[in-house]
Amino acid sequence: GENVEQHPSTLSVQEGDSAVIKCTYSDSASNYFPWYKQELGKRPQLIIDIRSNVGEKKDQRIAVTLNKTAKHFSLHITETQPEDSAVYFCAASRQVPGSNYKLTFGKGTLLTVNP
Amino acid sequence: DAGVTQSPTHLIKTRGQQVTLRCSPISGHKSVSWYQQVLGQGPQFIFQYYEKEERGRGNFPDRFSARQFPNYSSELNVNALLLGDSALYLCASSWQPRETQYFGPGTRLLVL
Numbered sequence: 001g002e003n004v005e006q007h008p009s010t011l012s013v014q015e016g017d018s019a020v021i022k023c024t025y026s027d028s029a030s031n032y033f034p035w036y037k038q039e040l041g042k043r044p045q046l047i048i049d050i051r052s053n054v055g056e057k058k059d060q061r062i063a064v065t066l067n068k069t070a071k072h073f074s075l076h077i078t079e080t081q082p083e084d085s086a087v088y089f090c091a092a093s094r095q096v097p098g099s100n101y102k103l104t105f106g107k108g109t110l111l112t113v114n115p
Numbered sequence: 116d117a118g119v120t121q122s123p124t125h126l127i128k129t130r131g132q133q134v135t136l137r138c139s140p141i142s143g144h145k146s147v148s149w150y151q152q153v154l155g156q157g158p159q160f161i162f163q164y165y166e167k168e169e170r171g172r173g174n175f176p177d178r179f180s181a182r183q184f185p186n187y188s189s190e191l192n193v194n195a196l197l198l199g200d201s202a203l204y205l206c207a208s209s210w211q212p213r214e215t216q217y218f219g220p221g222t223r224l225l226v227l
Contacts, residue, residue: 029179034215043205043218044158048142089157099173101212104147105157 002027005104006093013080014114021109023090024072030092033066033073034103039086045089048075051095080113087111117142119208119219127225128196136191136222140208147189148216149181152169152203164189165212193224201226 003026013019025033034049050057050073052063057064061080066073077084087110091103119136128134140147146165148159159171164183183189187208193200203223207216 004157005156032213036218043220046215046217049215091157095213100160100163102160102163102171102173103150103158103207103216107157108155 002030002077002092002094002104004090004104004106006090006109008109010110010112012112012114015080015082017080019075019077019080019111019113020085021075021088021090021111022071022072023074023092023106025092025104026071027092027094028068028071029094029096030104032093032094034045034091035062035064035075036089036091036105037086037090038108044089076078077111080111082113084113085111085113118209119206119217121204121206121219121222123222124220125223125225127227128194129176129227130198132196132226133192133194134196134224136193136204136206136224138189138191138206138208138219140189140206141217144208145187145213146212147183147187148207148209149189149191149218150205150207150218151175152221154202158193158205160185161191163212168211176180198226200224 015090031052036044119226148163149161152158162181163171206219
């Protein structure tokens with residue numbers, strides 16, 4: 001089955017700096033890659049996602065890049081703010097007819113943005 | 116516009132007991148998935164239901180079962196609880212299985 005590795009497990013940056021979180025996946029058939037942000041005691045919230053037919057997607061300060069050949073994808077947060085502090089999870093899914101479309105998650109990255 | 120709702124929010128059970136967790140999807144969403152999140156880990160897939168049929172099952176024992184009702188709400192049942200079942204149980208809904216999944220707040224289960 002699919003295996004998703006996520007690095008680093010913790011990341012501390014100064015406010016205004018950029019943060020990058022990287023994930024690798026094992027199933028070459030995976031074609032959907034969402035990123036979720038989970039604040040302490042809260043539900044995971046989708047912040048951005050990308051499908052395998054594009055290599056990059058951007059939404060204001062957040063961007064995701066995908067390298068299908070290398071089977072890795074990354075989350076980039078620019079101009080970080082203290083409210084960006086949370087645990088970030090990457091996930092991968094095989095979105096083809098007949099599959100169960102399950103999300104396989106990485107173990108998460110605790111991002112701390114210091115004021 | 117209400118998001119995914121789950122009940123109860125917290126639950127304490129003892130080993131060997133049975134538990135039922137409930138989920139109401141976003142209005143119009145027909146697919147519900149269940150995930151288990153152990154402290155410090157990412158969510159792990161348990162089940163997916165679409166149009167009241169099971170569409171997928173993760174690597175969980177038969178003590179775990181689920182169903183989806185005609186109104187698309189869902190229940191997750193866990194029998195013969197073990198200490199290791201202590202976790203946050205998350206429900207996620209989507210319009211269709213291949214669409215974006217939106218998570219509920221979860222039910223935190225503690226097994227003593």
